[in-house]
Amino acid sequence: MKGERLLPADRRTAWAALNDVEVLRSCLPGCESITPLENNQYEVALTAAIGPVRSRFKGKLEMTDIVAPESYTLKFDASGGPAGFARGTARVALAEATPGQTRMAYAADAQIGGKLAQVGSRLIDAASAAMAEQFFAAFEERVKARAKMQLEQTTLVVDADVTKPLPGVTPRPTPPAPPPATFGFWAFLKAFLRQLFSRK
Secondary structure, three states: EEEEEOOOOOOOHHHHHHHOHHHHHHHHOOOOEEHHHHOEEEEEEEEEEEEOEEEEEEEEEEEEEEEEOOOOEOOOOEEHHHHHEEEEEEEEEEEEEEEEEOOOOOOOOEEEEEEHHHHOOOOOOOHHHHHHHHHHHHHHHHHHHHHHHHHHHHHHHOOOOOOOOOOOOOOOOOOOOOOOOOOOOHHHHHHHHHHHOOOO
């Protein structure tokens, strides 16, 4: 199975979302949990229905061939008990389309066994395509929301009060204003007397 998706975000934002466990969990249909293990491995639990076969699957995901922020390969191996098993790989690649858009291409190859293998290739292909569409539609929305949040944060920084002193910098004290000039009769009289006595 192959496909492409145009994401409304720059490549680094899309890459960060692809590596966010919570984002993946919320986008994957039927996913109950994704638990990080070690060495880019994750434990996954999800419920899936393919034709008449519905079961809870548990297995592992592993990220390999990581080239940040461009691509990686996902290896998966899951078992659904009597329902059967599924294992395979999925290659995901990101390429800059425009300054604010990223083209995501994916290609998946899987093997199944048990009751799943008896369902028929048409039902399996239809179910896989439907799950992929749901996942990428939800993923696109999450990436869009993340890009919007980053833009709002950048705008807040730009609009911040530039007169506010930076941390660790002592602001220069403002010099006192000069006393206001004094005018009127008394000022004239003092000046006249000072000039008169200075001549003596």
